[in-house]
Amino acid sequence: MDTFELHKRNTGMLSIVPTAKIETREDLTLVYTPEVGKICMAIKDNPELLSAYTIAGKTVAVISNGTAVLGFGNIGPKAALPVMEGKAVIFKEFAGIDAYPICISETDTEKFIAIVKSIALNFAGINLEDIAAPACFEIEQRLSDELPIPVIHDDQHGTAIVTLAALFGALTVTKKERINVAISGAGAAGVAIMNLLLAARDDGLLPLNELRVFDSKGLVALERTDLTGIKQDIATKTKQAKALTFAAGIEGMDVFIGVSAPGILTVDHVRSMNAQPIVFALANPVPEILPDLALQAGAAIVATGRSDFPNQINNALVYPGLFKGLLENNIKKVEMHHKLVVAKAITAYQPAMVTATNLLPSILDKNIPLLIAKMLREVSS
Amino acid sequence: MDTFELHKRNTGMLSIVPTAKIETREDLTLVYTPEVGKICMAIKDNPELLSAYTIAGKTVAVISNGTAVLGFGNIGPKAALPVMEGKAVIFKEFAGIDAYPICISETDTEKFIAIVKSIALNFAGINLEDIAAPACFEIEQRLSDELPIPVIHDDQHGTAIVTLAALFGALTVTKKERINVAISGAGAAGVAIMNLLLAARDDGLLPLNELRVFDSKGLVALERTDLTGIKQDIATKTKQAKALTFAAGIEGMDVFIGVSAPGILTVDHVRSMNAQPIVFALANPVPEILPDLALQAGAAIVATGRSDFPNQINNALVYPGLFKGLLENNIKKVEMHHKLVVAKAITAYQPAMVTATNLLPSILDKNIPLLIAKMLREVSS
Numbered sequence: 001m002d003t004f005e006l007h008k009r010n011t012g013m014l015s016i017v018p019t020a021k022i023e024t025r026e027d028l029t030l031v032y033t034p035e036v037g038k039i040c041m042a043i044k045d046n047p048e049l050l051s052a053y054t055i056a057g058k059t060v061a062v063i064s065n066g067t068a069v070l071g072f073g074n075i076g077p078k079a080a081l082p083v084m085e086g087k088a089v090i091f092k093e094f095a096g097i098d099a100y101p102i103c104i105s106e107t108d109t110e111k112f113i114a115i116v117k118s119i120a121l122n123f124a125g126i127n128l129e130d131i132a133a134p135a136c137f138e139i140e141q142r143l144s145d146e147l148p149i150p151v152i153h154d155d156q157h158g159t160a161i162v163t164l165a166a167l168f169g170a171l172t173v174t175k176k177e178r179i180n181v182a183i184s185g186a187g188a189a190g191v192a193i194m195n196l197l198l199a200a201r202d203d204g205l206l207p208l209n210e211l212r213v214f215d216s217k218g219l220v221a222l223e224r225t226d227l228t229g230i231k232q233d234i235a236t237k238t239k240q241a242k243a244l245t246f247a248a249g250i251e252g253m254d255v256f257i258g259v260s261a262p263g264i265l266t267v268d269h270v271r272s273m274n275a276q277p278i279v280f281a282l283a284n285p286v287p288e289i290l291p292d293l294a295l296q297a298g299a300a301i302v303a304t305g306r307s308d309f310p311n312q313i314n315n316a317l318v319y320p321g322l323f324k325g326l327l328e329n330n331i332k333k334v335e336m337h338h339k340l341v342v343a344k345a346i347t348a349y350q351p352a353m354v355t356a357t358n359l360l361p362s363i364l365d366k367n368i369p370l371l372i373a374k375m376l377r378e379v380s381s
Numbered sequence: 382m383d384t385f386e387l388h389k390r391n392t393g394m395l396s397i398v399p400t401a402k403i404e405t406r407e408d409l410t411l412v413y414t415p416e417v418g419k420i421c422m423a424i425k426d427n428p429e430l431l432s433a434y435t436i437a438g439k440t441v442a443v444i445s446n447g448t449a450v451l452g453f454g455n456i457g458p459k460a461a462l463p464v465m466e467g468k469a470v471i472f473k474e475f476a477g478i479d480a481y482p483i484c485i486s487e488t489d490t491e492k493f494i495a496i497v498k499s500i501a502l503n504f505a506g507i508n509l510e511d512i513a514a515p516a517c518f519e520i521e522q523r524l525s526d527e528l529p530i531p532v533i534h535d536d537q538h539g540t541a542i543v544t545l546a547a548l549f550g551a552l553t554v555t556k557k558e559r560i561n562v563a564i565s566g567a568g569a570a571g572v573a574i575m576n577l578l579l580a581a582r583d584d585g586l587l588p589l590n591e592l593r594v595f596d597s598k599g600l601v602a603l604e605r606t607d608l609t610g611i612k613q614d615i616a617t618k619t620k621q622a623k624a625l626t627f628a629a630g631i632e633g634m635d636v637f638i639g640v641s642a643p644g645i646l647t648v649d650h651v652r653s654m655n656a657q658p659i660v661f662a663l664a665n666p667v668p669e670i671l672p673d674l675a676l677q678a679g680a681a682i683v684a685t686g687r688s689d690f691p692n693q694i695n696n697a698l699v700y701p702g703l704f705k706g707l708l709e710n711n712i713k714k715v716e717m718h719h720k721l722v723v724a725k726a727i728t729a730y731q732p733a734m735v736t737a738t739n740l741l742p743s744i745l746d747k748n749i750p751l752l753i754a755k756m757l758r759e760v761s762s
Contacts, residue, residue, distance in 0.1 A: 003416035004423070004434070010400035012436030013412055016479040017398055018470040019391035025745065029688050031394055032467035032697065034666050035384040037451050042385070044453070044460035053385070054462045055393030055482070070418050072425070078502050079425035081435045086413035089399040098397040100481060101436070105499045115499050118486045121459050285415050307410050316413065364406060 013085040014101075051124065060099040060323050061123040062087045063116060065107055068132035068155070068188070071284040077103035080130055087129060087154075087319070095320030095369040097327065099127070109135045113142050120147050124327055127319060128153040133187040134230055150326045150334050156192035158315025158322070161339050162360070163257060163280060164196050165346035166313050167206070169359035170255070170278045170301045172351070178207050180274065182253040184246070184288060185260035186215040186231055193257060196343070198237060199336045205344070211238045212249050214260075219244040247272075254278060258288035265289040270297035279303070282313055301356050310357040317363050318342055321372025328373055329380040338376060345375040394466040395482075432505065441480040441704050442504040443468045444497060446488055448513035449536070449569070452665040458484035461511055468510060468535075468700070476701035476750040478708065480508070490516045494523050501528050505708055508700060509534040514568040515611055531707045531715050537573035539696030539703070542720050543741070544638060544661060545577050546727035547694050548587070550740035551636070551659045551682045553732070561591040561655070563634040565627070565669060566641035567601055567612055574638055577724075579618060580717045586725070592619045593630050595641075600625040628653075635659060639669035646670040651678035660684070663694055682737050691738040698744050699723060702753025709754055710761040719757060726756040 007013060022028050029035045043049050051057030066080030067073075084101030091099035102119070106112045112135075120126065126149060128140055140153040152158070171179070181197060183190050194213055200206035213220045213234050220231050221240040235241075246264070250256065251272040256265055257280045265288040270277055279294045281287035284305045291302045291309050303311035322342050325331070331338065349361050349371055361368055388394060403409050410416045424430050432438030447461030448454075465482030472480035483500070487493045493516075501507065507530065509521055521534040533539070552560070562578060564571050575594055581587035594601045594615050601612050602621040616622075627645070631637065632653040637646055638661045646669040651658055660675045662668035665686040672683040672690050684692035703723050706712070712719065730742050730752055742749055 001411070003411045003419055006401060006411050007417075007420050007434040011432075011439040012434065013400050014436050014479075015398050015400050016440070016469065016473060016481055017396050018473055019394050019396050020387060020470070022470065022474045022745070025688055028471075028697070028744065030382070030384045030387050031470050032464075033451060033695070034687065036388075036463050036467050037453065037666070038384055039388050039463040040450055040453060040456060040460045043463070044456040047459050050459045050462065051392075053388040053393065054466060055395050056459075056462060058392040059397070069421055070414060072418065072421060075421060075425040078428050078431045078437075079421045081431065081437060081503065082417050082420040082424070083413075085435060086417050088397065089401070089403065089412050090409075092397060092399055093403045098395075100397055101503070102500055103503055105502055111499075115496050118492075118496050119483055119500070121486055122462065122482065122484055285418070306415065307406055314414070316409070363409065364403070 007082065013089050050121070055098065056122050057124055058098050058327065059123050060091060060097055060125045060127055061119075062099050062101045062127045062129055063104065064128070064130045065104050065112055066130060067107060067135070069130045074132060077105050084129060087127065090316050091320055091323065094366055095324040097320065097323055109138055113139055116143055117147065120149060123149060125149050125323055126151040127323065130155060133191070134228070136188045137191070137230065144333060148332055150332060152322070152334050153188065154315055154319050156188045157334070157339055158318040159189040159259065159282070160192035160196040161318045161322070161343045162313050162315050162346070163193050163282070164200055164206075164343040165317070166280065166303055166311065166359045167255065167278070168343065168347040169354045171207070172354055173356050173359070174276045174278060174300050176207070176254055176276065178209050179254040180210040180252060181208060181212070181255040181257065182250055183211070183213045184256065184258040184264050186213050186220055186234055187259065189259035191230065191234065193259065194234060194238065196336070196339055200340060200343070203340060205340065212240060212253070213238055214246050214249060218246055219249045256280065258282055260288060262286035263288065265294070267293055267297040270294055270299055276300035280313060301359065303359060311359050312363070313360065314363060317346060317360060317368060321345070321369030324369050325373035325376030329377050331376065331380050337379060341375050341379050342372050345372045348375070388463065394470050431502070436479065437503050438505055439479050439708065440504050441472060441478055441506045441508055442500075443480050443482045443508045443510055444485065445509070445511045446485050446493055447511060448488060448516070450511045455513060458486050465510060468508065471697050472701055472704065475747055476705040478701065478704055490519055494520055497524055498528065501530065504530060506530050506704055507532040508704065511536060514572070515609070517569045518572070518611065525714060529713055531713060533703070533715050534569065535696055535700050537569045538715070538720055539699040540570040540640065540663070541573035541577040542699045542703070542724045543694050543696050543727070544574050544663070545581055545587075545724040546698070547661065547684055547692065547740045548636065548659070549724065549728040550735045552588070553735055554737050554740070555657045555659060555681050557588070557635055557657065559588050559590050560635040561633060562589060562593070562636040562638065563631055564592070564594045565637065565639040565645050567594055567596040567615060568640065570640035572611065572615065574640065575615060575619065577717075577720055581721060581724070584721060586721065593621060593634070594619055595627050595630060599627055600630040637661065639663055641669060643667035643669065646675070648674055648678040651675055651680055657681035661694060682740065684740060692740050693744070694741065695744060698727060698741060698749060702726070702750030705750050706754035706757030710758050712757065712761050718760060722756050722760050723753050726753040729756070
């Protein structure tokens with residue numbers, strides 16, 4: 001079956017079904033008037049009961065405005081809906097979580113935040129998706145601060161977490177003990193990866209020596225006069241003072257993490273890296289370098305975002321378990337240590353199975369969400 | 382099982398399930414990246430395809446802000462959610478329609494309209510619910526005019542349609558050939574009932590002689606100086622010039638339709654009505670007069686909104702079939718003639734079964750939505 005046929009067959013990928021049958025008049029009165037009025041008044045008197053007696057206690061909203069969909073960019077909220085449906089399917093299939101997609105026709109940051117806040121009461125958590133940088137940073141921060149439920153922009157943190165887990169695997173394989181890392185891309189994913197790698201270093205989990213973040217103009221460094229506030233912050237956090245071209249800056253790196261654009265990384269670049277280079281070329285659908293080329297140039301390990309090459313780095317390995325853990329353990333705000341635990345959980349699952357072409361467990365393995373939720377329980381109790 | 386246990390058992394009354402299983406990596410790529418990208422780009426190039434390939438083509442939103450919930454008034458959007466879930470259950474059980482509840486924390490009319498418009502793309506139709514008058518009139522009108530999908534405020538039109546269907550039955554039983562009708566209540570339901578009765582008269586469906594609408598101050602009549610714009614409109618449409626108390630105004634009426642408050646109609650009022658009075662006391666949960674009292678006072682027919690008395694007048698008989706008909710027949714805007722057809726469909730179902738205590742078919746009869754949809758097809762093609 002092709003994807004068009006599959007999506008058309010039942011008009012989209014989701015169906016809404018009652019959790020109880022209505023066969024008698026009594027069934028009807030329990031679900032609807034007059035008996036449902038008792039639930040309404042109980043919630044009015046004690047709003048905390050909302051999560052016990054309604055779907056607001058279990059449902060994750062998958063919310064987008066369609067400004068940065070997959071690798072397509074700003075294709076709008078209608079064209080984004082199929083991706084959100086797909087995420088909701090994965091939530092249910094892999095973690096048993098009810099998730100509902102809501103695409104919002106609004107690109108203004110303040111208005112978008114207000115709309116999400118006005119409908120947040122219906123949900124136990126919010127997965128923001130495919131929202132362009134830099135708006136995504138403020139949207140996530142504000143919603144996370146102002147709502148009493150967990151809010152995560154998956155393009156940032158899901159990607160960062162699964163990348164860190166893959167990097168843990170790559171270090172085991174290559175036995176590297178001190179790494180210089182280059183991140184290509186200073187958007188939503190690049191910034192989140194930077195922050196998570198620095199936090200992992202500070203926690204003693206990652207032997208990170210130097211970290212360099214590149215945008216389309218080269219190394220993000222304090223010397224540059226064209227930096228936005230976010231990029232100044234990147235330069236400060238990575239302690240990069242002096243501007244460099246990408247070609248100069250990639251020299252002597254151990255790890256390349258690309259969340260940028262097709263073809264950024266050449267064979268010569270890979271050859272200029274330290275011995276046994278690790279290449280994560282995550283641009284979708286066309287990576288920063290094709291795996292064959294990277295291997296030819298001497299890469300010890302190559303990963304992409306694609307399912308048709310070995311080592312797919314995809315946040316579908318993260319978000320079902322992450323939300324399962326958040327909901328089950330009543331975690332209302334996602335902190336850095338939660339993200340590190342999720343990466344550790346993925347790494348801890350089957351360490352003996354890790355090889356150069358098998359850095360990560362299978363996305364299809366339903367034990368992963370269970371283990372992530374379990375390890376989140378241990379740090380949250 | 383009590384209603385609390387039922388609502389708690391599965392955390393609310395709805396569950397979201399995928400329409401396809403994910404068992405292989407290929408399944409995953411069809412539902413999610415990279416194949417889903419083809420659906421996204423097809424919709425970007427032709428937004429009309431949204432309704433073929435996503436849940437936006439089949440799902441009805443049940444939307445409220447909780448300002449007029451059941452008989453409880455403004456209890457807020459959280460306390461309203463159980464009612465919206467119940468409606469979604471009924472949509473699926475009786476008409477096979479996927480419906481999803483969204484309660485919105487916003488009481489400002491303009492902002493509420495903007496929020497609904499920003500999320501409307503996810504839905505094939507909108508059922509507005511439990512929104513207080515007079516805001517409900519503008520909200521429904523504006524959304525209906527400005528959105529390309531059908532929008533109905535069910536408290537107005539569902540109630541009006543089922544009331545008209547019950548009145549058709551009552552006229553058959555009592556053989557009345559010319560009726561004076563009193564409506565008690567000039568809110569959302571009262572205005573919609575007035576408009577539908579007048580339209581039925583103009584269409585030759587209802588032998589309506591005089592129509593009087595009462596609010597808490599008596600007859601809504603042009604002579605009064607306290608009328609809002611909506612009430613001036615009521616007085617004009619019903620051609621009522623001279624103010625009257627309710628006690629004076631109910632004299633000589635054939636039909637009482639109460640969408641107001643408990644205890645409004647006394648035994649003496651019923652006795653002052655014409656022979657064989659028809660009493661629809663629809664205030665919930667406590668009606669304008671209890672059925673026993675009305676019958677004692679000589680009422681030929683009594684109906685209420687309750688399931689524990691004969692003749693329950695409940696809009697659950699209307700909205701599943703109405704939306705089924707709208708969606709199946711691609712009706713983008715609900716007009717008066719659609720509403721009349723739905724009332725006629727209910728009346729046409731089993732005319733031989735109609736008696737003084739059985740004015741309407743059973744809410745549980747799943748043939749009703751089928752018949753309503755069929756009769757809507759006939760007028761829309």
